[in-house]
Amino acid sequence: MTNPIISLKNIDVTFTQKKRTIEAVKNVSIDVNRGDVFGIVGYSGAGKSTLVRAINLLQVPTAGQVVVNGETFFDGQSSKGVQIKPKDLRDRRRKIGMIFQHFNLLNERTVAENVAFALQHSPLSANEKKAKVSELLELVELSDRSEQFPSQLSGGQKQRVAIARALANDPEILISDEATSALDPKTTNQILALLKKLNAEFNLTILLITHEMEAVKEIANKVAVMQNGAVLEQGSTLDIFTKPQAPLTKEFIETATNQDKALAAISATDVVENLPAGQLFARLTYSGNSTNEPLITGLYQNFQVVASILYGNVEILQGTEVGSLLVVLSGTEAGLAAGLDSLTDQGVTVEILKGTKA
Numbered sequence: 001m002t003n004p005i006i007s008l009k010n011i012d013v014t015f016t017q018k019k020r021t022i023e024a025v026k027n028v029s030i031d032v033n034r035g036d037v038f039g040i041v042g043y044s045g046a047g048k049s050t051l052v053r054a055i056n057l058l059q060v061p062t063a064g065q066v067v068v069n070g071e072t073f074f075d076g077q078s079s080k081g082v083q084i085k086p087k088d089l090r091d092r093r094r095k096i097g098m099i100f101q102h103f104n105l106l107n108e109r110t111v112a113e114n115v116a117f118a119l120q121h122s123p124l125s126a127n128e129k130k131a132k133v134s135e136l137l138e139l140v141e142l143s144d145r146s147e148q149f150p151s152q153l154s155g156g157q158k159q160r161v162a163i164a165r166a167l168a169n170d171p172e173i174l175i176s177d178e179a180t181s182a183l184d185p186k187t188t189n190q191i192l193a194l195l196k197k198l199n200a201e202f203n204l205t206i207l208l209i210t211h212e213m214e215a216v217k218e219i220a221n222k223v224a225v226m227q228n229g230a231v232l233e234q235g236s237t238l239d240i241f242t243k244p245q246a247p248l249t250k251e252f253i254e255t256a257t258n259q260d261k262a263l264a265a266i267s268a269t270d271v272v273e274n275l276p277a278g279q280l281f282a283r284l285t286y287s288g289n290s291t292n293e294p295l296i297t298g299l300y301q302n303f304q305v306v307a308s309i310l311y312g313n314v315e316i317l318q319g320t321e322v323g324s325l326l327v328v329l330s331g332t333e334a335g336l337a338a339g340l341d342s343l344t345d346q347g348v349t350v351e352i353l354k355g356t357k358a
């Protein structure tokens with residue numbers, strides 16, 4: 001079994017304001033393995049930022065256990081809670097880089113100075129620091145901008161400066177808190193590609209906090225979905241996309257794969273609006289080796305179920321094909337029941353969106 005680089009167990013974070021109590025994080029347990037790109041997805045206010053701030057104790061939890069790299073930072077069961085000395089905590093925090101939506105750069109300092117700022121406590125000599133800054137700016141492809149000021153840069157360039165700064169102390173973990181939320185789609189993809197490259201080249205573990213499942217789909221191998229402080233479900237990105245359980249997860253996936261628009265348009269068509277009795281409107285989701293053609297021909301050949309495909313979509317997730325079909329199925333009651341069972345047996349997720357299965 002691999003030891004997680006981050007282990008959060010039964011984390012609660014409760015804020016008390018005057019007479020109001022806000023349970024920002026409720027009983028959350030997450031294990032992140034070295035080299036994971038772990039997506040934490042949820043709408044604003046779900047508790048994502050509070051949860052990740054608990055990792056480096058920028059937010060001390062109310063209960064639970066925080067273990068990073070095998071070292072217990074916090075244990076709510078122990079009387080003193082925080083288990084690590086302030087000086088050690090400062091050192092450990094340098095090994096956990098963070099990037100944010102609004103970049104948090106120092107506007108009156110140049111690009112190179114912004115990156116160098118993160119090295120102020122580093123034991124490196126002045127020359128070594130200079131070399132390190134150049135190396136980092138090269139990594140994020142901003143060597144030619146080193147003497148410019150943040151105001152002279154685009155949003156994507158500012159975020160790359162922030163990434164270079166976050167990597168200055170060779171962290172093992174990078175926390176990306178809505179880092180692409182203020183960027184346009186093309187720039188978002190460039191930043192995600194850079195994060196993916198850092199993950200692949202340096203085995204950097206990345207926590208990707210986002211309200212956009214598209215970002216998770218692009219680069220995360222695992223994902224947890226949060227709502228009202230709690231994790232609704234978590235698992236490999238492939239499993240979550242092919243077998244989502246919670247309605248919120250389904251909503252995120254529909255948006256990320258543009259199925260929401262297709263579903264709305266198709267649901268309004270005559271064939272679905274006036275679905276005859278005995279027919280079913282369904283979504284079939286499959287991954288890996290199944291492809292839609294044998295599935296559909298199998299339904300007809302074995303069960304005399306006719307499937308009209310109203311919409312089809314294929315995504316590549318972690319190198320695996322994930323297909324979704326919106327279909328109207330017609331056949332005999334027994335044929336439909338057996339046909340759907342056979343799809344399930346083949347690992348296809350079947351959701352009946354309209355009509356009733358006998």
Ligand SMILES: Nc1ncnc2c1ncn2[C@@H]1O[C@H](COP(=O)(O)OP(=O)(O)OP(=O)(O)O)[C@@H](O)[C@H]1O
Nearest residue numbers: 015017022024042043044045046047048049050051
């Ligand atoms: N220091 C604090 N004091 C009181 N309440 C807080 C504090 N920090 C966060 N909260 C509350 O905790 C809840 C979770 O906030 P959090 O910022 O973690 O959510 P989020 O999912 O990261 O959303 P966003 O992306 O909008 O920041 C919210 O209701 C927020 O108002």
